[in-house]
Amino acid sequence: MSRVDITPRLGLNMPGYLALRSATGVKDKLYAKAIVLDDGKVIIGLVAIDALDLELNDVIRIRKKIHEFTGILEDNIMVCSTHTHTGGPVVNSFVTKRDEEYIKQLANSAADAVILAYNKMQPVRIGTEKGFIEDISFNRRYFMKDGNVKTNPGRLNPMIDKAAGPIDPDVMVIKVEDIEGNIIGAVVNFACHLDVVGGNEYSADYAGELRKVLKAIYGDGFICVFLNGLSGNINHINVNTDKEISPFHYKKMGRILAGETVKVLTQINGEEYISIDSKKEVLSIPQRRVTEEELKKAKEEMESENTSKTDKIFANEVLEFNRNRADFTNVEAQVLRIGNATITGFSGDVFVEFGLNIKNKSPFDYNLISSHTNGRNGYIPIKEAFEQGGYEVRTTRSNKLTYEAGDLLTEAVLKLMRELKKNS
Structure with a gap:
């Protein structure tokens, strides 16, 4: 496992909002964090990057460098973005332009993180378990009493009827320790938009605080690879209270998540001998008209x-x-298997319902699901949301896939899981 600093220089634009923002400071550093696993037959690499998103061409660039330096098959490499809204200019987003110089730096650094993790490989024990947190994430779409559906309708809005969907409370944790039982790091998966901090300072948001706390507990060498779950319709705003959100709310969230992660880590007894595998499929999904x-x-x-x-x-x-506009977009579905656990990569800002459906139907005991992975395809809502309306279904340069996209990707992922189960 390894980490590489990817904090941009000040003055660059920060994507994620409708307004133009230029970075004036660094609240906390941004990183690319990686893990590489080898069971003697298959090698897989995963890197999680503190960025809003990455285009597929940038993912391919990262994979090619990793393969060149390590020999890891490109199809066995997963590239995830945390979707922090206080990161560098990685994509064209509304009024923000991507910065090619920074993209080149980030792509090289993300690849370096995997290469360093590969070079540092050692015998380890691995195990997976899950915890639950139900009070820091909320479905942000609401049925209103006038029959409409609104995103973030405001706290204590008297027109709110009820939430338009669920949350995913799972805190999925993969523990990595050396053969003497010393903890090396963890992969942590939780579903909530990384848009708590705001402002004009670079920050990894609540994921950064999670990692900071875990490092303080387990030592400076501890690596936490955070994967943002399917949170296209999930954020941190509780509309049922009039309490103002503190500027330090991201710290509170990160610490709560860290507490649950520590609890789960203590429950895991790692195994020294587990098999790993990887499957990937590219789907041609129709674009909207x-x-x-x-x-x-x-x-x-x-x-x-x-x-x-x-x-x-x-x-x-x-x-x-x-x-x-093109008729179709190539979208990747990818699943990594680590023993009786899987890590699924979804390319887009995907609604939580798809993740819950996959977890319910998966043939594996533990399922980590990462959004904003292996490319950028905007929001991927459930079909009903297209009829209901709201922010997430508006057509933009990134929100370009048809209403069928989520179901097509879910079917592809479940097929890959069945194949992995059969081969395990």
């Missing part, structure tokens, strides 16, 4: 002086998407 009515509306909003700044941004997104 913009109707003539949508195009007309977008053009009118761009030309009107009465259009709000936000509506103009979304109108421009529709026009840009339509201008560059």
